[in-house]
Amino acid sequence: MMLEIRGLSAHYGRIEALRGIDIAVDEGELVALVGANGAGKTTLLRALSGVHPASAGAVRFEGRDITALMPERRVDLGILQVPEGRQVFGPLSVEDNLRLGAYRRHGPDVEADIRRMFQMFPILAQRRRLPAGTLSGGQQQMLAMARALMGQPRLLLLDEPSMGLAPILVAEIFTAVKELKRQGTTIFLVEQNAHAALAIADRGYVLETGRVVLTDTGTALLHDARVKEAYLGL
Template identity: 55%
Template sequence: MLEVSGLKAGYGQIEVLHGIDFHVNQGECVALIGANGAGKSTALKTVCGLVKPRGGTIRFQGRDITGASGHEIVRAGITMCPEGRQVFPEMTVLQNLKLGAYTRRDAEQADDLDEMMQMFPILRKRARQAAGTLSGGEQEMLAIARALMARPKVCIFDEPSLGLAPKIVAEVAETIARIKARGMTILLVEQNSLMALKLADRAYLFEVGKVVLEGTGEALQQNPDVARAYLGD
């Protein structure tokens, strides 16, 4: 569904990605793991049109989207739940959710809004509340629901557990698992490597802007080098 080949990208004079390759099949959850600064989030931002590629190709459902703008990527069917949530703090929860469907022109947005309220009951309780007044966990749920309101074909999660308490991290992981069970195709970057590998069908290990290892989530959990370096074993 999503194929990245030889991708190079960076910021200013610094090249962060040095020709990476990865792909995501329909219905899969694919995780990108690795240390801070390995290039995981840059890879996501480049796929989403927020960072311009310097080389390589990005293909989505067979279509070349290399270098497309962010709004073109969203219209194509890829949405991101960004690092740090990035809700619109002065707007209400309801307004944030409706913005998730900004590119849609169908008549089913109200049905999807109700579905999000059912999936995340706390958002129904907080519907008229300013998003900036929510807790970190509540904002994460809002960011996820906002991304789903676009009816994406691929949903990208960038560090969804960042800054959250362990109990809330477990709830976020359960939420992503439920979304995957609904058939959503997921690309996940997560500093909590154990959480990521438990959720992932397949995963790629990034080191200094390169992919150095690929395998199933289970296989990477059992890899002794990965366990020592990233799983605290």
């Protein structure tokens, strides 16, 4: 397993946001984590990136215990996250945002990667000199994704990439996610939009109030009666 989460708990003050989570992601897999608002999805991703401390349990990445590793060291290992709400650097140009995505890397291939991102998301090429804050929500989502890709992820963590976007943009984002998977990137996708996420996922986990309550293949979960009722509105 590339990523192994065992008995992971995390707190916000006294509130236990995650209660003994067990999740595994294999190399090359696209694994979806679905659940309602407040289930703890974002907390889990923050703990995986090291920006929120775990209070119990362990996270192993490629066999190595990373539970207490600093966020920047996890980036070095290839764990990159596209956070909820994009978190782009608003006043900096689109191009600088991408360069900062490669902050832990050095060398001339950074420029080649920027060109690759511009091919993947042509709208970013048009806006390359504009402040990131002037982009629309969908464009900022693409920029956040491209910025994470600049870090050459081995494991890409996506937090609610479809949130607040028009349906046509959601489709575009999910096409990009599928393309990344085809290229061999391992992806852990967190979504409230359970249908779209499970439809493209190899496997899925359902999170409820800080606990994993269900896990199966993406297709099986999509047809599971409980999931349908709770998350697909069917």
